[in-house]
Amino acid sequence: MFEARTPAARLGLQLLAVVLVVPFVLPLVAMVQGSLAGAGLGNYAKVFATGVVGTYFRNSVVLAAATIALVYVTTMLAAFGFAKLRIAGREVWFWVLVLALTMPEAVLLTPLFVTASTFDVYNQPIAVILPLAALQVPFTVMLARTFFAGIPSELMEAGRVDGASIVQVFWRIVLPLTRPIAAAIVVLTLINAWNAYLLPLLMLNDPGQQVVTLLPSFFTSQYTNDQTGVLAAAVITAVPEVVAYLCLQKYFERGLAAGALK
Template structure:
């Protein structure tokens, strides 16, 4: 890590960091301050009074939890295979997976909808969880492979000499050593899946299966929107991910830094 010793260097660094933060703080400040316009805390009371408010959070937790489990297992297995196993043409397979990063979700909505209908998944949480997982796995594999590359091969060779098979090395060597990366994956997937809007809007046809990102819809009108309440709903929706990031910040930054260095 870079270290600044002189007072002048610390002040300059603090000034640079502050200036860099301003573009990110302005929209957050505008959203929070505007959410109190008119009724003040009454806007938040209106959000909490939305019918089925707790159910919206539960549904989002189901989507986020399912996505985290699938992405974690698939990412760790793929990163282990690409990094430590002798797989024929694995680099070709790896870059084919990376090509999926160029496909935005909105382009895939039509084929995903057709697939969900054919598999009879429309109106189920799987119709949201599986596309979210599929779209995020290429990126998570990309950053996790760099982390796994940093684990010495000698550890796996020693485990193999002790009689461990491939799955034993995966569960007993890789998984314990990859805990910082696991935390980074959990935070990334939680943020992306919790904030998912398009997939739940399209695939969850039952009103009882709504997620938190759909809460602002209750305050949209035909001719005008109740903007303060919409922003209050956005603030409430963001709270779980902000809290999760604050609690796991150190582990998240450690995992991301290690995954970025090969």
């Protein structure tokens, strides 16, 4: 492990850490301070007085849970196949999948809207869940494939010698070893699904289907711009994912480190 041995090196690393952290911390501090301006905690009461916080949170939880489940299952199966199975054109298919990372979400909005309308799923959660999962899968597969490649093939061969099928080897031997990378995938997917804004804004027009990222819109319109309400709604929206990250931080960092090294 890298270690700074001299006082000057330690001071330099500390200053570097501060410089890297400050640009991320200052906006958060400003957001919390702004949410308490004027009426103080009354700004938060104003957000809950809209009567939609519970509905929006429930919809976001359902959307995030479904997206996480879909991304997890798809990623584990695909990463296992790309890392451990003999598949014709495996590398070609893998890099085709990785190329999907270059597709920005904004470019896909129009074709996704047309597709959702064609299949009559507009204004339904699945119209958001499937695109969100598809946008996450290329990166998570790329991350998990490296982790799977680091699992000794001898473990799989031992299972096959004992008579296990490839499905049993995956389920009973390989999958239990993937908990660190699975935690990283869950956290990354949770953050992206919870923070999704463009897709829910486009696909979910029914107030009963909308999610927490649309909560600040209650305080902005053509004639009003209540920034304290917007910031209070933003803080309320951010709390669950911050708590989830803090709970899974250890596993998340371990998974990223394991997925980055072969």
